[in-house]
Amino acid sequence: MWxxxxxxxxRDRSSSQRIWREVGWLTRDETAAMDAFVDAGRALVAxxxxxxxEALVLSAPGSLxxxxxxxxxxxxxxxxxxxAGRQQGLAGRLVARLVAADALAGAVVxxxxxxxxxxxxxAGFGTGxxxxxxxxxxxxxxxxxxxxxxxxxxxxxWERMHQNRxxxxxxHGAVCLTPPAVSRDSLSDPKCFGxxxxxxxxxxxxxxxxxxxxxxxxxxxxxWLAWRSDAELLExxxxxxxxxxxxxxxxxxxxxGVPLQDFLDRPIRDLIARPSGRFQSGCRAGCxxxxxxxxxxxxxxxxxFDGELRCNLQVTDPVVGWLPAESPWRGVAGEWTLxxxxxxxxxxxxxxxxxxxxATVNDLTRLWLGVAxxxxxxxxxxxxxxxxxxxxxxxGLRLPPPQPDWAF
Numbered sequence: 001m002w003x004x005x006x007x008x009x010x011r012d013r014s015s016s017q018r019i020w021r022e023v024g025w026l027t028r029d030e031t032a033a034m035d036a037f038v039d040a041g042r043a044l045v046a047x048x049x050x051x052x053x054e055a056l057v058l059s060a061p062g063s064l065x066x067x068x069x070x071x072x073x074x075x076x077x078x079x080x081x082x083x084a085g086r087q088q089g090l091a092g093r094l095v096a097r098l099v100a101a102d103a104l105a106g107a108v109v110x111x112x113x114x115x116x117x118x119x120x121x122x123a124g125f126g127t128g129x130x131x132x133x134x135x136x137x138x139x140x141x142x143x144x145x146x147x148x149x150x151x152x153x154x155x156x157x158w159e160r161m162h163q164n165r166x167x168x169x170x171x172h173g174a175v176c177l178t179p180p181a182v183s184r185d186s187l188s189d190p191k192c193f194g195x196x197x198x199x200x201x202x203x204x205x206x207x208x209x210x211x212x213x214x215x216x217x218x219x220x221x222x223x224w225l226a227w228r229s230d231a232e233l234l235e236x237x238x239x240x241x242x243x244x245x246x247x248x249x250x251x252x253x254x255x256x257g258v259p260l261q262d263f264l265d266r267p268i269r270d271l272i273a274r275p276s277g278r279f280q281s282g283c284r285a286g287c288x289x290x291x292x293x294x295x296x297x298x299x300x301x302x303x304x305f306d307g308e309l310r311c312n313l314q315v316t317d318p319v320v321g322w323l324p325a326e327s328p329w330r331g332v333a334g335e336w337t338l339x340x341x342x343x344x345x346x347x348x349x350x351x352x353x354x355x356x357x358x359a360t361v362n363d364l365t366r367l368w369l370g371v372a373x374x375x376x377x378x379x380x381x382x383x384x385x386x387x388x389x390x391x392x393x394x395x396g397l398r399l400p401p402p403q404p405d406w407a408f
Contacts, residue, residue, distance in 0.1 A: 002090060004097055004324075007043030007056065009035075015045075015052040019082040033181075033188040040179035041077065042105075044098055046090045054085030057094040059102055060408065062177035064109050064291075065170040066302050067399075074102035075177055075408040076112035095123050096322035100329040103294035109365075111175060111291045113408060124319040124331060125290035126362035126382075129173075129371045129401050132254035133284045135219065140265045141241035145234045153194030153207060155187040161194055161226070164204035165406075168226040171256045173369060173402025182408065186223050195239055196226075206232035208240065212247075219249035219279065224406070227255075237263060249279040256403040289404055292319075293365045296332050297346045300368065305340035305396040311389055312350040313338045317361045332361050340396065357393075359383040370399025 020026035041060035045053035058078035162183035196207020206227040317331030363382030374393035377383040
C-alpha cells in the first residue's frame with residue numbers, strides 16, 4: 001500500500017534527485033539548483049513501506065493579479081514519478097493532497113502548467129487562455145527607440161532578476177511566485193544570460209533573461225521580460241533587435257496586452273518564406289496552463305458585474321475522487337446564492353425562485369478568470385444555466401484576457 005507524506009530533506013534528498021534523473025529533468029551539474037527549488041515551497045512524496053520515494057510533487061507560494069487585487073496563489077511546480085511508480089495513480093493522488101494542503105494554508109487559487117489537457121481536470125483544474133509565442137528574425141523588429149548600453153547579467157544574478165520580475169508591470173491574470181529559487185531554476189544552464197538596466201543603486205529596473213541555444217546563431221529563447229513602463233518595454237525590444245548581427249531567430253512570448261506583431265516588419269511574408277526549419281518564423285498559439293479555485297467566497301467576491309444579478313449556484317468538484325477520506329479539505333462543492341454587482345458576494349444555501357447556474361469548479365474558474373464567456377463554456381458541458389441567465393452573464397462579466405506571464 002502506497003504511503004503519502006511530506007518531503008524530508010534529510011532522508012529523501014537522494015531519492016528526489018534520482019526521480020528527476022529518471023524523468024530527464026536533472027543533470028549532474030544541476031543538483032544544487034534542484035535542491036533549492038524543492039526546498040522553496042511545499043513538497044510531498046509517495047513510497048511503499050520501507051522503500052524510497054517513487055513520486056515527488058512540488059508547489060510554490062505566490063500571488064495572482066485579479067483585476068487590480070492580488071490573491072494568494074499556489075503553483076504546482078513539479079509532478080514527477082520514478083520508473084518503479086508508473087501507472088499506480090501516484091501523481092493524481094499526490095497533486096490532490098498538495099492542492100488540499102495549499103488550500104488549507106490560504107491559497108485562494110491553485111495553478112499549474114499541464115503536460116496534456118485532461119489529466120489535471122480530475123483535480124478540478126480548468127484550462128486557461130491562449131499563450132502566443134512568436135519566432136522571428138530580430139532584424140525585423142521595428143522599435144522607435146535606440147537602446148542604451150545594457151548591464152550584463154549572468155545566472156549568478158538570479159536574485160536581482162527575480163526581484164525585478166516581482167516588480168514588473170502586472171495585468172489581469174499575472175502570476176508572481178515568491179521564492180527566488182524558482183527564477184534560479186530557469187537559469188540553471190550556465191549558457192543562460194540576461195541584459196538590462198539598473199538604477200544608481202544597482203537595482204534592476206528592466207531586463208530580459210535568455211537561453212542562446214546550441215548554435216552560434218540561435219534560436220535565442222527569451223525566458224522572460226521584466227518591465228514596468230511602456231518606455232522600458234520598448235527599450236528591451238530594441239535591445240533584442242540589436243542582437244540581429246549574431247542571432248537569426250528569436251523566440252519570445254507576446255508581452256501581456258501588447259500586440260507584438262505590430263513591431264514586426266512584414267511578418268506574413270516571413271511566415272510564408274520561412275514556415276519551418278531551424279530559423280523559422282511565425283506564431284504559435286496554445287493553452288498550456290490551468291487554474292482552479294480553492295476558496296469560492298473570497299474569489300467570487302472579486303467579481304465586478306455591469307448591473308445587478310442574483311442566481312443560485314451549484315458547484316461540483318472532482319478533486320474529492322483523489323482525496324483520502326480523512327482529508328480535512330474536501331474541495332469546494334456545494335450550493336450557494338450568488339449576488340453579482342458593483343460588489344459581489346456568495347452566501348451558503350440557495351434561494352427559492354432564482355435561476356440556477358450549475359458548474360464544475362473547472363469551468364467556474366474559467367468563467368471567473370475571463371477565459372471564456374458563460375455561453376461558450378455551456379457548449380463544453382461543464383457549465384449550465386437557462387438561456388436568459390447565460391446571456392446576462394455574457395453581457396455583465398467583462399474581463400480582459402488572463403495572462404500569467406510566468407512559466408511554472
